[in-house]
Amino acid sequence: MPIPIVNSIASWFLKKRFHQIELFLKYPNEVQEELLFDLLEEAKDTEIGKTYDFASLKTYRDFAERIPVSTYEDYEDLIARSRQGESNIFWTKPIKWFAKSSGTTNSKSKFIPVSSESLEQCHYAASKDLLCLYLNNNPDSQLFTGKNLRLGGSKELYKQNGTIFGDLSAILIDNMPFWAEFSSTPSSKVSLMSDWEYKMQAIVDETIKENVTSLAGVPSWMLVLLNTVLESTQHNNLFEIWPNLEVYFHGGVSFLPYKDQYKSILPKTDFRYYEIYNASEGFFAIQDQNNSNELLLMLDYGIFYEFIPMHTHGTAEERLIPLSEVQLNTNYAIVITTNAGLWRYKIGDTVKFTSTSPYRIKVSGRTKHHINVFGEELIIENAEDALKNVCEKTNSEIVDYTAAPIYMQGKEKGAHEWLIEFKTQPKDMSYFNALFDEALKSLNSDYEAKRYNNITLNEPKIHLARPDLFYDWLKQNDKLGGQHKVPRLSNSRDYIEELLELNS
Numbered sequence: 001m002p003i004p005i006v007n008s009i010a011s012w013f014l015k016k017r018f019h020q021i022e023l024f025l026k027y028p029n030e031v032q033e034e035l036l037f038d039l040l041e042e043a044k045d046t047e048i049g050k051t052y053d054f055a056s057l058k059t060y061r062d063f064a065e066r067i068p069v070s071t072y073e074d075y076e077d078l079i080a081r082s083r084q085g086e087s088n089i090f091w092t093k094p095i096k097w098f099a100k101s102s103g104t105t106n107s108k109s110k111f112i113p114v115s116s117e118s119l120e121q122c123h124y125a126a127s128k129d130l131l132c133l134y135l136n137n138n139p140d141s142q143l144f145t146g147k148n149l150r151l152g153g154s155k156e157l158y159k160q161n162g163t164i165f166g167d168l169s170a171i172l173i174d175n176m177p178f179w180a181e182f183s184s185t186p187s188s189k190v191s192l193m194s195d196w197e198y199k200m201q202a203i204v205d206e207t208i209k210e211n212v213t214s215l216a217g218v219p220s221w222m223l224v225l226l227n228t229v230l231e232s233t234q235h236n237n238l239f240e241i242w243p244n245l246e247v248y249f250h251g252g253v254s255f256l257p258y259k260d261q262y263k264s265i266l267p268k269t270d271f272r273y274y275e276i277y278n279a280s281e282g283f284f285a286i287q288d289q290n291n292s293n294e295l296l297l298m299l300d301y302g303i304f305y306e307f308i309p310m311h312t313h314g315t316a317e318e319r320l321i322p323l324s325e326v327q328l329n330t331n332y333a334i335v336i337t338t339n340a341g342l343w344r345y346k347i348g349d350t351v352k353f354t355s356t357s358p359y360r361i362k363v364s365g366r367t368k369h370h371i372n373v374f375g376e377e378l379i380i381e382n383a384e385d386a387l388k389n390v391c392e393k394t395n396s397e398i399v400d401y402t403a404a405p406i407y408m409q410g411k412e413k414g415a416h417e418w419l420i421e422f423k424t425q426p427k428d429m430s431y432f433n434a435l436f437d438e439a440l441k442s443l444n445s446d447y448e449a450k451r452y453n454n455i456t457l458n459e460p461k462i463h464l465a466r467p468d469l470f471y472d473w474l475k476q477n478d479k480l481g482g483q484h485k486v487p488r489l490s491n492s493r494d495y496i497e498e499l500l501e502l503n504s
Contacts, residue, residue, distance in 0.1 A: 017132045024299040025358045029324040033060065036304040039337060048078075048090045048343060060322060064306075069320065069335060069344045072110045079111055085161045091115055091341030097175075099168035099280035101377070101446065109445050111165055112280040118340040122301040123172055126276070126283035129298065130249060133288045134274055146244050147185040147210050151203070151217030151225055157192070168280045185210045196455050200225060204232050212242040218252035219262075220374040220414065220456050226265055227411050237265050251276035253375050254491065261408060277363055281347050282338055285361055294360040299323075302339030307332035310350060313367060320344075326353050333367050369489040373405040374414050374456050376447040378440070380488050386439035393435055394426040400470040403489050404496040406461065415458040419499055421465035433462050469503050476502070 024031040040063070044054040057063050068074075078089050079098070087094040090113070097114035114123075135141055152169025164171070173191050181188060186206040193199035203225060215222060226238060235241055248262070248271075255275065262273075277285040277295050282303050285295035297305070306320045310331040320335055334349050336342060348368065351361040366372070369380040387398055399421040406415040426432040437459050441448040450456040470486045487495050 017129060018136050020300070021129065021132070028299050028359055029322075031299050032304055032323050035300065035302065036060065036063065036337065039302070039304060039339060042092055042339075043090070043341065046088050046090060046092055046341070048341070064320060067344050069346060070342075071346050075342070075345070076110075079113060082113060083111060083160060083163050083165070085163065089341070090343065091339075093117070095340070096163055097171050098163060098165040099171060100165045101168070101280045110280075112168075113340045113342070114168070114171060114280075115340040117302055118282065118338060119172075119175060121339060122283050122303065123168075123278070124177065125301060126278065126286065126298060130274065130276060130286050133286055133296070134247065134249075134272075137288075137290050138272070141246065142244060143213050143246065144183060145211070146213035146242075147183055148214045148216055148249075149186075149203075149207050149210075149212045150184050150191065151215075151222050152191065185212065196449075197453055200228055200455075201232075204229050208233060208241055210242075211244055213244050214247045214249065215245070216249040218375050219250050219255050219258040220253060220408070220450075222248075222250070223258055223261060223408060224413075224456055230265065231411075237267050239266070239268060245271070247272040247274055249274045249276060251278055253372055258408065261410070277361075279347060279349070281336060281342060281345065282340075284334075288360075294354045294362060297323075297359040297361055299359070304337040306335040306337075306344065307351075308335060308346075310367070323359065326356065326359075328353050328356065331364055365491070369487065371403065371405055371416060371489050371491055373407065373491055374450050376444065376450045376457065378416070378444060378447055378489060382440060382443045382447070383489060385443055386436055389439045390432060390435045394428075394432050395424065396426040396432065397423040399423050400465070400486050401488065402470075402486055402496055402499060404493045405491065406458075407493075413454055413456060413458045416460045417493075417496060418460055418462045419465050419469075419496060419503065420462060421467070421469055425464070429462065429464070433460060436460060436462070463500065463503065465499070465503055469499060473499055473502055 040049075040054045040057055043049040049055070052066050057066060075090075082089050082095050083098060093115060095113045095115055097119070098111040099114050100109050100111055131143070135143065150173075152167070152173060157164050157166035157170050157174060170192055173188050176184075176188065186203045190199065190202045190206055193202060208229060217225075229238070229241065230236070233241055238245060245266070248266070250273065255273070272290060275287045275293070275295060276283070283298065283301060284303070285297050287294070288296035299305075305323050307323070307326055308318060308320055310333055312318045313333050326332065329352055331350050331352055334347050334351060336345050336347060338345070346367070348366055350364045350367055352364045354360050354362055366379075371378045383403065387401070390396075391398060401418060401420040403416055403418045406417050408414045437451070440460075441451060447457075451459075474486065490496070
């Protein structure tokens with residue numbers, strides 16, 4: 001079949017979905033409430049459904065009063081049983097797939113259940129909707145005259161007791177429908193390679209021969225790949241290799257630190273960027289307008305949303321509200337109930353609503369201190385545990401510290417920059433740094449992946465803080481006192497730049 005006809009058929013098929021999207025745009029709260037009771041009906045005979053008597057729940061108030069809010073730690077034992085092959089625990093059908101990611105308080109990795117329903121009705125549906133919304137906004141697009149260069153599947157898939165775990169991207173690629181495989185590059189065989197250095201060159205070798213019209217992947221990883229493509233081909237920009245390239249679909253980490261670098265290698269003014277918001281737990285939102293930094297919350301993917309106003313989060317006054325009660329420009333923690341059996345589950349992300357008609361959001365951060373510029377999800381517990389471990393080994397003591405990312409510059413990799421005030425300084429800072437890096441790797445599998453052979457992250461850069469630096473900084477900012485704390489981890493460089501200047 002000639003490629004232009006394929007492009008026309010694919011565009012027509014995807015645009016048909018827009019009428020269903022219009023339904024939840026017009027009746028968002030009704031769609032969400034109906035979805036909630038469909039989930040409760042489906043799971044009423046599961047172990048968790050019987051524990052909380054899902055069958056007797058008639059209103060949202062019943063649901064909110066009966067079902068407790070949960071975290072991964074609350075689910076850990078149930079998930080462990082499910083991974084051993086037990087079924088009908090928190091979802092009706094057996095869970096075959098578990099998306100492995102880091103970021104929990106008590107373990108190196110967490111294993112998020114991925115049901116067949118969440119694969120089809122959430123993750124794959126969202127991939128089609130992303131294309132649907134893009135094509136609706138850009139009717140002259142020639143997206144399907146070429147292929148999408150996808151970057152994912154950074155880890156192998158592992159089998160255990162009849163279940164399979166690995167990166168969500170690897171799970172999605174391994175189960176990808178034929179139409180997506182046909183329109184994607186590199187091949188699944190290359191995409192699922194585990195050795196990143198070997199895989200990177202294999203992707204370059206395979207994709208430079210293709211007519212690539214779109215890119216998809218996490219900005220930090222994609223930038224490394226694209227720079228490798230330019231180095232391998234000795235070209236100045238990507239349009240010299242792929243002249244029909246028209247859009248980059250990105251998500252996972254903030255795009256802001258990378259924006260200028262992408263513009264330098266993609267210099268056409270009409271090149272488009274489309275953002276998505278997804279996670280192991282589900283696919284939540286899609287940019288639905290050209291040149292926008294707002295994301296449309298997708299309401300019919302088998303996910304029921306609730307929100308915790310952050311000023312109440314973690315307090316005795318913590319309260320949850322449904323979508324119908326959210327307000328603009330308020331920071332909310334997200335709580336989800338899903339078609340993979342997560343019930344009132346805190347995912348740890350925060351958002352702000354920029355519109356309520358339709359419901360559009362911006363991702364505002366995490367409920368805890370973190371650094372996630374490169375997809376490493378370094379949380380405060382990782383930092384504290386690593387520092388404690390290394391201080392014990394080096395007979396040193398820490399007064400205070402802060403850390404921030406060093407953004408990628410040109411072809412230079414990123415890193416984490418630490419400013420540490422010691423009470424007892426280690427005798428050998430190079431040894432301290434090496435131990436600290438290894439400790440972080442052992443505590444956080446995503447950090448470990450980004451540090452592998454310095455592919456995305458170089459080793460940490462540690463500065464010694466002068467005595468009383470943090471005290472002086474707090475005093476300078478009128479923040480002395482028990483209610484004010486030094487920001488431990490930050491996704492921006494605002495704090496560390498002030499402190500480094502004060503330290504000079």
